[in-house]
Amino acid sequence: MIRAYQLSELAAELGGRLNGQNLSVSGISIDSRSVQSGELFIAIKGPNFDGHAYVDKAIESGAAAVLVQEQPVNPDSFSYILVDDTSEALGQLGAFNRHQTDIPFLAITGSCGKTSVKEMLAAILDQEGSTLATHGNLNNAFGVPLTLFSVEAGNQFAVIELGTSSPGEIGYISELTRPDVSVITNAAETHLDGLVDVAGVAQEKGFILDSLSPSGTAILNLDDDFFNDWQQRTLSGSEQRRVRSFSLNNSQADSYGSDIETTTEGMRFTLNLNGQKRTLRIAFWGQHQVQNACCAAVAASAAGIGLDKIVQGLENARPYQRRGQRFALDDRTLVIDETYNANPKATLAAVDQLAECEGHRIMVLGDMLDLGAVSQQRHHDVGAYARDRGIETFIALGDASRQAVSAYGRDGRHFETKASLVSGLRSLLSELDVPAVTVLVKGSRGMGMLDIVRSLVGSDYKGER
Structure with a gap:
């Protein structure tokens, strides 16, 4: 405090x-x-x-x-x-401490990538000065006030992650945060039981713009279908506000990537930021992480950070808890932990990440939860996409994932229990006579797919960095 x-x-x-x-x-x-x-x-x-x-x-x-x-x-x-009401008082205390300082507050929300962007952005800002960033997943109506109250006099920046599980939550915690820079990574099909459809998700995420300071900057995804809606929502709140954009590879954006390559050490690409260019490597995998890096870069630029420190920070950043950590089991077998959570957009990105890996590729999918009426179709889409991307083996757990196995085809395998899945996966790994194997495990948090990863890499692994 x-x-x-x-x-x-x-x-x-x-x-x-x-x-x-x-x-x-x-x-x-x-x-x-x-x-x-x-x-x-x-x-x-x-x-x-x-x-x-x-x-x-x-x-x-x-x-x-x-x-x-x-x-x-x-x-x-x-x-x-x-x-x-102690819950209301908790929020008041967070806001009270936040307003004791005039340092820049940068807030991030989105359906996918917000934690990775938070880690990247915090690593960048740390190059400039002491930065307070949301710890773990303290991004809800309880966690955000706790984070705000933990801001100290010595901090020069604060990076606050905002999540939601129900309508109105982003509005509430955004109002507590009152950001100077508001970031929306994207809108995708998540929490549909409460938000109904992706338009409802976009509307909910947009509340972060309503609480943006009158002279603040919104960082928006030019690749997202709701970019124009968010831009209009930002500027309608104050004529002094600015909008900066990011993209994976659209040169119309303020920040975008080019010359993108996948390497064994992460993604290598050229960052194009405000007319300047710099080639760098990040210790994250997948083109979606290049887009996240471009997002963090333009957000840091809006906070006054120069290109040299932005690049240095991005190269120093590391994935956070079950969001792409890689483990070499032996000379030929690689395990990728993507088990923190899952929605259709993030799962398709995980398939893309796996498709770029070497050797025999095994996708292990647990159900994507909270998708409401579109659940069956979205699981079908994942299975079909894995097939079309050439994934050699598709394994699934959970009732909804039966649709994914069916769409993948006759070589897909569905298991009733984690124990049977682990046994089947181990047998497959021992039988495969190939020089390289990559196993990617993905699923919603409620499916507990971390157990699958731990069965392969060791029970001492708890899902931390």
């Missing part, structure tokens, strides 16, 4: 009532298992959990005080702030 806050100051900001000593707090936490000494523990109450049950544990762990919406059982044994 920017500075130490007194409980009385926070209570006044929240419209709450302080009971007990007016202590200072060193941070905030919503998890009694990880709360640190001197922090304010916030008892979040939801439909399936209630942080009020862990107030005593938080105090025992060293919390300076607690923030509650229910009167504590032992009100005289510790300091607490009583408010009407």
Whole structure:
């Protein structure tokens, strides 16, 4: 946080009532298992959990005080702030700390690539000065306020990832963040149970533009069908705003790639940015990651970073948790972990990534969840695309993925359980008499496809960097 806050100051900001000593707090936490000494523990109450049950544990762990919406059982044994709604108060605290500083805030949303862009952008900005970036997946209505409250006085930039699982969430957390640079990577078929179709997704992602500062810059994907809609939405909010564009290879964009090559060490390409060119290599694979790099580059440029530092940062960046990590099992077998999550657009990009690999290529697919009425067709599309891209073996898990196996053809294999899939995959690997094999594992987070990767690379692998 920017500075130490007194409980009385926070209570006044929240419209709450302080009971007990007016202590200072060193941070905030919503998890009694990880709360640190001197922090304010916030008892979040939801439909399936209630942080009020862990107030005593938080105090025992060293919390300076607690923030509650229910009167504590032992009100005289510790300091607490009583408010009407602790979830709302959490958001208010994040916004309060954010507005204590005037450093540039860069916010990123999108259906695919937002975490990779966040990692790339943070690596670039670190070349210029201390950068606070969203840790892990703290990108929702709880995680964003926690991230905003963690911004410190020594930070020179903040990179905030914004995600959604329901309509209105992007609007809420964008309003808390109030970005100076708003980035939309793309809109694709995700969270369709709540957002209905890709137009609904684009509308939801666009809320990041509504909260953009009056003189801010929007970074938009020229390759996306909703570019014009987003551009109009940006400029309608303020005549002082600017729009900068990125693309995989469209020379009309402010930032785009050319001379794109896949190498064993990552993607090599020429970055074309604001009329300047520079050839570089990134430790990410797939043409979609070149597009992500072009996105991060123009966003950094909008924050005032020069080309030399942009290139250096991009070359220093690394993939984050289960988003393309590669493991050599032996001299011939490579495993690619793409198991963090899956939607149709990202899965087709994974097929493209696999198609560029050497030797016998094996696609292992778990169901893509939350696709609503288009689920069967999109799984069919993936199987057909893998077949057309020449993937030699297609293996799947999950009811919806039966459609993918059917579309792939007679050499596709569907398994009922992870154990049977792992057994079948191991048998296949031992039987193949080829100089090189690449296995790519993809699926929605709810399918737990990380278990498949761990069965191959070792149980010590937890999905971290």
